[in-house]
Amino acid sequence: MSQETVLFLQLVISGVAIGSIYALVALGFVLIYKSTDVLNMAQGEMLMIGAWISYSLIADYRIPFVPAFFMTLAFTSLLGLAVERAALRPLIGQPIISVIMVTIGLSIFLRAMVIAIWGTQYQRYPSPIQDSVVSVGPVPIPEVYLWSLLVCLLLVGALTLGFRFTRMGIAMRAVADDQQAALSVGISVRRVFALAWVISALVSAIGGMLLANIQGVGIGLSAVGLKALPVSIVGGLDSIPGAIVGGILIGVLENLSAGYLDTPLGGGVREVAPYVFLVVVLLIKPYGLFGKERIERV
Amino acid sequence: MLTLNNVEVMYDHVILVLKGLSMEVPEGTVVALLGSNGAGKSTTLKAISGLLRTEEGDVTDGSIEFKGTRIDREDAADIVRRGIFHVLEGRRVFEHLTVEENLMAGAHTRARGASLDDDLDRVMGYFPRLIQRRKQSAGYLSGGEQQMLAIGRALMAHPRLMLLDEPSLGLSPLLVQEVFGIIRRINREDGITILLVEQNARLALSVADYTYLMESGRIVLEGAPEKLRDNEDVKEFYLGLSDVGERRSYRDVKHYKRRKRWLS
Ligand SMILES: Nc1ncnc2c1ncn2[C@@H]1O[C@H](COP(=O)(O)OP(=O)(O)O)[C@@H](O)[C@H]1O
Ligand SMILES: [Mg+2]
Numbered sequence: 001m002s003q004e005t006v007l008f009l010q011l012v013i014s015g016v017a018i019g020s021i022y023a024l025v026a027l028g029f030v031l032i033y034k035s036t037d038v039l040n041m042a043q044g045e046m047l048m049i050g051a052w053i054s055y056s057l058i059a060d061y062r063i064p065f066v067p068a069f070f071m072t073l074a075f076t077s078l079l080g081l082a083v084e085r086a087a088l089r090p091l092i093g094q095p096i097i098s099v100i101m102v103t104i105g106l107s108i109f110l111r112a113m114v115i116a117i118w119g120t121q122y123q124r125y126p127s128p129i130q131d132s133v134v135s136v137g138p139v140p141i142p143e144v145y146l147w148s149l150l151v152c153l154l155l156v157g158a159l160t161l162g163f164r165f166t167r168m169g170i171a172m173r174a175v176a177d178d179q180q181a182a183l184s185v186g187i188s189v190r191r192v193f194a195l196a197w198v199i200s201a202l203v204s205a206i207g208g209m210l211l212a213n214i215q216g217v218g219i220g221l222s223a224v225g226l227k228a229l230p231v232s233i234v235g236g237l238d239s240i241p242g243a244i245v246g247g248i249l250i251g252v253l254e255n256l257s258a259g260y261l262d263t264p265l266g267g268g269v270r271e272v273a274p275y276v277f278l279v280v281v282l283l284i285k286p287y288g289l290f291g292k293e294r295i296e297r298v
Numbered sequence: 299m300l301t302l303n304n305v306e307v308m309y310d311h312v313i314l315v316l317k318g319l320s321m322e323v324p325e326g327t328v329v330a331l332l333g334s335n336g337a338g339k340s341t342t343l344k345a346i347s348g349l350l351r352t353e354e355g356d357v358t359d360g361s362i363e364f365k366g367t368r369i370d371r372e373d374a375a376d377i378v379r380r381g382i383f384h385v386l387e388g389r390r391v392f393e394h395l396t397v398e399e400n401l402m403a404g405a406h407t408r409a410r411g412a413s414l415d416d417d418l419d420r421v422m423g424y425f426p427r428l429i430q431r432r433k434q435s436a437g438y439l440s441g442g443e444q445q446m447l448a449i450g451r452a453l454m455a456h457p458r459l460m461l462l463d464e465p466s467l468g469l470s471p472l473l474v475q476e477v478f479g480i481i482r483r484i485n486r487e488d489g490i491t492i493l494l495v496e497q498n499a500r501l502a503l504s505v506a507d508y509t510y511l512m513e514s515g516r517i518v519l520e521g522a523p524e525k526l527r528d529n530e531d532v533k534e535f536y537l538g539l540s541d542v543g544e545r546r547s548y549r550d551v552k553h554y555k556r557r558k559r560w561l562s
Contacts, residue, residue: 170399174395184374
């Protein structure tokens with residue numbers, strides 16, 4: 001295999017791995033949007049907090065990775081609950097723009113908190129994963145990428161099955177479809193909202209830990225939150241498969257454009273590529289790749 | 299079984315819609331609540347099921363009792379658990395869920411681990427049209443099938459009292475017959491008490507044991523269906539038959555004239 005092909009495959013595979021993390025974060029974003037009609041602009045900060053907390057537990061408190069992982073999840077789900085309860089529940093029924101403003105405010109607040117506690121320095125993540133490189137066929141790929149991919153696939157699979165087959169999963173989709181009708185069958189819409197925030201906080205935290213394994217922990221992690229928006233819009237904003245496909249597409253696209261265009265264009269392509277792609281997709285499919293079809297009967 | 303006592307309902311703290319409404323639904327019966335568009339029929343059902351609060355509505359006076367317990371301060375979900383199920387106007391199935399998932403959603407309040415297979419079979423027995431649609435999105439069903447699904451979804455909750463809001467709305471006459479036949483069977487075979495809201499008075503009178511007629515947030519006439527059927531005003535304005543035998547729509551007739559006559 002030529003050097004060229006190996007490079008290409010390397011970019012694609014690591015792009016899929018990073019993209020699967022985007023997909024995870026976008027899934028959290030879409031979940032909140034679908035169930036509660038809120039665009040959560042603080043998704044990236046929730047991710048960053050997950051990464052920092054696990055960092056502190058491992059590096060400062062010397063807790064082994066596995067218990068630290070679960071403690072982080074417990075803390076972030078509490079955070080998700082608290083945010084829903086304190087900041088968003090009072091806003092139910094308010095115009096979408098006020099709700100967005102509140103989540104933007106929330107993102108600034110959380111970011112300030114992170115800076116106050118952990119500062120702005122980047123830290124190397126105390127990763128349980130070896131620094132080794134494994135070969136996928138002829139293509140060398142750092143092991144962390146493969147772990148990320150595996151974890152994301154498992155998580156997305158579990159959530160998809162959960163939404164399909166469990167009582168609460170069906171309840172969540174029912175709420176997304178018609179809130180009043182959901183109330184009429186005895187679903188507690190309040191509990192569904194809380195659950196959406198908890199699941200979203202959980203997947204964000206896991207996404208944060210995975211990404212920290214690759215990039216280290218720092219304030220820049222929250223930028224992924226900004227990617228959740230184009231990723232979900234590309235996918236169709238209210239579609240979970242859309243978020244997954246959108247995440248992976250954008251991960252690959254970013255990697256390829258950074259790999260091939262950064263040198264000729266002088267850098268920064270990685271940051272711009274998702275938005276260019278977003279505009280192109282929306283021009284062709286205004287509701288995104290998987291946007292909810294409006295069912296019209298004749 | 300269900301008693302409404304001088305119930306007053308306001309929307310947005312200012313719009314008074316129910317103005318002291320009283321009615322009674324005895325166990326095991328079908329009670330029809332008739333009235334023209336905007337009379338407050340749907341509001342009455344929402345006051346009972348607790349869904350009023352989702353529309354900034356409140357029971358500001360009077361009381362609603364179900365089996366001797368006041369329920370007018372309870373959450374919609376708790377009211378479903380007590381055995382009251384509101385089948386909303388316009389069917390309101392979950393369009394992006396399959397038929398089967400809609401039915402599972404109807405069973406949301408049932409005990410965990412309860413076997414739902416028998417209930418699914420029972421619903422499919424009532425509505426065989428839904429069998430081959432089981433795995434289809436409910437949004438693609440016809441209006442009649444959606445109404446059947448909405449009633450089937452209610453059955454899954456094992457209610458004692460079903461509130462039906464205009465189940466005939468938008469259905470072809472043939473389907474209306476079918477749906478009403480099943481409403482009667484649900485009442486007789488499963489012993490479910492039914493409070494039926496209808497604009498189609500002829501239809502409602504044909505299934506009801508007792509009937510209330512409401513106008514502008516009040517009950518203006520009540521009695522056995524025969525009594526209402528024989529009432530000249532009901533004949534003229536709700537059944538479309540005037541004294542001279544010609545068919546007329548009640549919409550053609552001035553509202554004030556109607557009210558004046560009933561209230562006097
Ligand atoms: N959510 C609401 N907010 C304000 N007014 C409402 C609301 N829902 C209904 N109304 C008003 O209450 C009155 C009764 O409505 P409704 O109960 O839907 O009547 P019906 O079901 O008999 O046609 C109407 O005048 C309607 O405009
Ligand atoms: Mg109505």
